[in-house]
Amino acid sequence: MTAEKADSGLLSIIQRRLRGAFSLMAAFLWPPVCANCGRAICDSNHLCGGCWQEMHWVDRPFCPVSGVPYPYDAGQDIVSPAVLADPPAYDKARCVALYDATARALVHKLKYYDRTDLAVSMGDWMVRAGADFFANISGPLVVVPVPLHRRRLIGRRYNQAALLAKAIADQKGLAYWPDCLVRRRATRQQVGLSDQEREANVRGAFRLNETYRHNISGKSIVLIDDVMTTGATIEACARALRRAWAAQIFVIVFARVVESGQMTI
Template sequence: MFQRARAVALYDGTARDLVHRLKYGDRLDLGRAMARMMTSAGAELIAEADLLVPVPLHAFRLWRRRFNQAALLARSVARMSGIPCDTRSLVRVKRTRPQVGLTRAQRAENLQGAFRVPAAAKPRLAGRRVLLIDDVTTTGATGNAASRALLRGGARQVDLLTFATVSAGTD
């Protein structure tokens, strides 16, 4: 599980609109501005991170969407912060159904076994503090499932930085 989490905003109003435009409206240009806000909101976590890792999409979803919004945000945060971004240290091996509309328990079950650290990536993660990047935190199920895989893969610590969160308690 991740240790700490930070987000720029609550997932409502303008923040929700920005995420939807980026994710579903092909507004990739918004990624840079969103990443700038994430870099500011997550400054403490970034200062302690050795590596940025975006939450990966399953190959089928990546093919359908044509880009991974978490990877887009992570690359921009990396450019702004100077912390390296590794898009190959975590893979999504299970094609999960969309999380929208699922309960907390259903989300956790849906993501069980969804992520894996490839053997070749384990030396890159060994003993490192990883900052996991995603667009939205809802229940924390995705962040927790991805963090568990990263920790099993050798990471020393995993924190989570997202653009928006559903709950004020995530920060």
């Protein structure tokens, strides 16, 4: 072994030991707490038992296209009537949880209260929700967030969807294109609008960043947002990607609003 190799081996051992010592010290000084209620827990970046149970985690059975959960298992690959009646521009969508009180609290902390650290654990759950995309896709895969309008980005300082997309891209070692889509006008907040108003609100609101025009063709996209309500925003983004010849479009959102009428087979 050369002296140079021995030195670098020793250096990496020292670095590992220092990192371990720092983690122990950090755990002592800042003991891990529940990401939602703040109660002390054993493992960092997770939920306490109570909050875990309160989340409505979405698991099978669900529509293989939209990911909307079914009330009972009718067999694999049964596409929901809603998707058959109005096929989305994306190929498949998945979500971590239903948008109930606990999921809403996590999203609000990430979005409005500077809890940007939550993006790592929320992104981790989103990777698991999209496990079937990641296992079955071949060819290049790029992670793209739903964009915020410039004006709103100045007010909020960060785009929560971009934080989640970055966490997912880092974890999966994928390309991350935060500015691939552009919000060309500031849309009204979707809260309180009817389905038709939401659709009109985001119609034509998104376009592809011209820089990516020649890079996107043939690539599969994982489109990321924090919450899907009616799906109008996701649909508008998926159409913009589709027009640029994206090969496949997979959507992963953290939480999803699901009306009871949607959960029919």
